Amino acid sequence: MSKIEHNMSMTGDAPASVSTTQKIASALGLLGLFILLLALTNVDFPNKTLFLSLSLGLIAAGTIVFANDAYRGKHAGIKNDGVWLKAFTNRGLSAWVIGIGLTLFYIVLYWFPEYLGLNSEGGNTGVISLFDPLSKLINGNPASQWFVYGTLYTLAILVFGYKFILKYRHNNYEILRTFSVMFFQLGFAFLIPEILIRLNQPYFNPANLWPLNYDLFAGYKIDEFFSSGTLGLMMFAFGILSIFVISPILTYKYGKRWYCSWVCGCGGLAETAGDPYRHLSDKSQFAWKVERWVIHSVLVFVVVMTIAVVYSFLGDDSKDTWLTQDVFLWGAAGFLTLVFALIMIFKRQELAKDAKYGAIGYFVIITAIIGMNYFSGNNQIFFFQGYQLRSWYGFLIGAAFSGVIGVGFYPIFGNRVWCRFGCPMAAVLGMQQRLFSKFRITTNGGQCISCGNCSTYCEMGIDVRAYAQKGENIVRSSCVGCGICSAVCPRGVLKLENGSQDGRINSEEVLLGNDVDLMDFLNQK
Amino acid sequence: MEHIVIIGNGISGITAARHIRKHSDKKITVISAESDYFFSRTALMYVYMGHMKWDHLKPYEDWFWKKNRLELKKAYVSKIETDTKTLHFQEGGSMTYDKLIIASGSTTNTFGWEGLESKGVLGMVTKQDLEQIETYAPNNKECPRAVLIGGGLIGVELAEMLRTRNIEVTFLIREENFWDAVLPEGEAAMISRHIESHGVDLRNNTNLDKIIANDEGKVRAIITKETGEEISCSMVGICTGVKPNITFLEGSGIETDRGILVNRKLETNIQDIYAIGDCVQQREAIGNRKPIEAVWYTGRMMGETVAQTLCGNPFEYNPGHWFNSAKFFDIEYQTYGWVFSDKKEYEAHFHWRHQDDTKCITIAYNKDTHEFLGINTFGIRMKHEVFDRWLSEHQKVDFVIRNLKQANFDPEFYKHYEKDIFNSFKENLQQPQL
């Protein structure tokens, strides 16, 4: 194989190699991390507030100085020079080191928080104790591992968001949506829930919708909502409303991007901290096949799990309320049947061969529901407790998939692995986007030169070029509307738009530019 | 079964093959000496710049060809015997065809300068050229400076490539401003300033005299014609355009001039042999178009057309309104219709430029009838479909300016300049200089 087919990094110099300022900035950031590491090894800092501020401050300062040096004072424009030539962004050694480091962090966070200093008895130690002052300031309690995680997560979105905004400062769409995810992360995902805790209210992040927030209908959560007066009820109502009303409306008008690229915290981290890895997604048709199977299986799993959890929460039918287990089960089955029937009646064409998969998913859920009805008794669902299904889901999907694989493997598989293969919310929004939305990516007549920038930088692994070079609009359920394909296109071919349903899915094979008669002739066929 | 052989796996050859497959069951073989699979020539630069890897340049996955029964052969056709309908390969062996489509593309155009054969003197057209560039200009230690000859689209791409590795670039252009044979002066000047702002040493009105090699035969410097200045460099990029790649046709009886001569049905003088893409020269120019058009889109359109003809629906090549696009470092360029730098006698121009010096448009119109003739747009994306329609409808320039917003294709939330442009147009009209 020739050199360029293999990999030019063997000979080529990474063009934008790291400058001295960037090295100093990285050192600052690492120093901040080093303080956390020291705390992890149980170094007892005398003044926790000071050292925590120092640590977070250094991390922020390092990133900001780095970003300034990388992008300020340079031309505004696409900054992908050397992406495939650097080990850091082309699965080289440093990428693996970061990937393994992140993965270990997630494993400890989910399953061994005691190593971080969470003690079942007595106060916090280790790195968690370092966050106590901040936690007390915001929610009035000592920190937990989740508080530490939430703080670092929010910090990452803020500082890497800053970097992202500088990088794409010529592109207002990118700037605005990044401000938006920064806002939702800081306000909705971090501050509001913590402040609610301080006010003795249930922990609630209004921007975290079911089924991404698979615990929304867990028994303990429902108890919490119902025992917290009006506010709790409002939260519960909002939770339901946002799934069944708000989100479909917004997705209809703007596509799933309103959530995935403007609001969601997982998407927020992927777009900011994960941005240097967006090109690593797999574009093959095979990956697309795997994606559809996996993500829809997760969706089926979460639906069955939630039904089971609510079912066992409702308990036996002796309670005196209209919402009995039976009513709930048949209601759920009826609702799903209605949705399925409507889709099959009105949207068969659009679905094409996906209809088969839709049908399979539907029947699995329905069978599960019927199964629950006949094989359950004394709080058992099938032969185990409902909460067990939930804890399996939490382990497999909530922790292992979304955290360990989803974020830990950023530098290897790309930044949206979870969003693409795992997120059940993305699956629901994706179906809506494919079938009932005004959103599409429009292609510009015959201008595509098939260069491949769009496909390469699509974090969802969509082969955008395959559509653009045929002059077809891109209407794909997985598209999160990040707008990067449009940004990197050197010929101005792609535009994210909300428009009318007519001609949204077009499949004219002959591109603008050629003889009009020939085009008509071919399109008649 | 009829055997259709296509020489060249570029955009024209592959488009023809795909469309023939769509409409028929014929046996199709595509031959190329350059690469195993079709790749996007227009994206060569991005591999060197590290935006993409070679595999990303391939618009179809490797299984595509087999699945669609498109046979690929990697070989160089050295001779065509038209009376026996046989191709001979340089590597040995031969192949017969029933119908032949020649889509052999272009090669670098040179002007016979002294020293041209030195190592490190190269063009930027083929995959092999890219490998050469990687060899002679891997970084700024091996190659502190490169000199580029000739200011066109390939030249500016090569300059951008080299600048990503911090290699100094001296760019010799014959003209006053970059590409001003095509771009009206205001635009050419703006792009020249932009190129210089990227650290390129742009030398206008400068020609190459000769190339000097060192003892090992590797380029060491060049000498300019006007001042006799010696500029030392480790690589010389020849960017003085491309010419049809037709030397292998000598003695075949296929009639050529600068390119392979074809009629509107894309037929050559010999029956059952067609030619499409960069290698083609129209016997008669079509409208304002040049007889040889080395651009991606025309290759694709010829491929679509010839496929129809071969599948029993004879069609003439009848391209619609001219359009094209390019990118000069950070500034995107699109054009629809005709805007001539050397204005035709009936042509008037309206030029608007944003004060940040990265966006401008030029609209050409007929100064008597005010009919809209074409637009060049820099830094603002416009809709192909809308301009295509306006050109067909023979809209007037006032209409175009008033409705310019309809044609905008910039991403959402971008700042709009239509009002600015409109006001500037009104002011202009009040001056009698039109």
Ligand SMILES: Cc1cc2nc3c(=O)[nH]c(=O)nc-3n(C[C@H](O)[C@H](O)[C@H](O)COP(=O)(O)OP(=O)(O)OC[C@H]3O[C@@H](n4cnc5c(N)ncnc54)[C@H](O)[C@@H]3O)c2cc1C
């Ligand atoms: C760097 C660069 C950038 C460009 N950018 C743009 C752009 O932005 N927009 C635009 O519109 N156009 C652009 N072009 C022009 C565009 O790429 C060409 O017009 C287009 O590729 C021509 O396609 P083709 O199929 O006619 O020929 P080619 O793509 O040249 O394919 C011809 C193939 O035939 C093979 N071949 C030739 N002779 C033989 C033989 N005897 N035996 C076997 N194989 C043979 C060649 O090796 C080659 O692989 C660019 C060109 C270059 C070089």
Ligand code: SF4
């Ligand atoms: S298709 Fe474009 S907008 Fe959609 S996810 Fe991919 S890069 Fe983002």
Ligand code: SF4
């Ligand atoms: S980036 Fe633009 S020109 Fe390149 S393949 Fe994609 S749509 Fe076409």
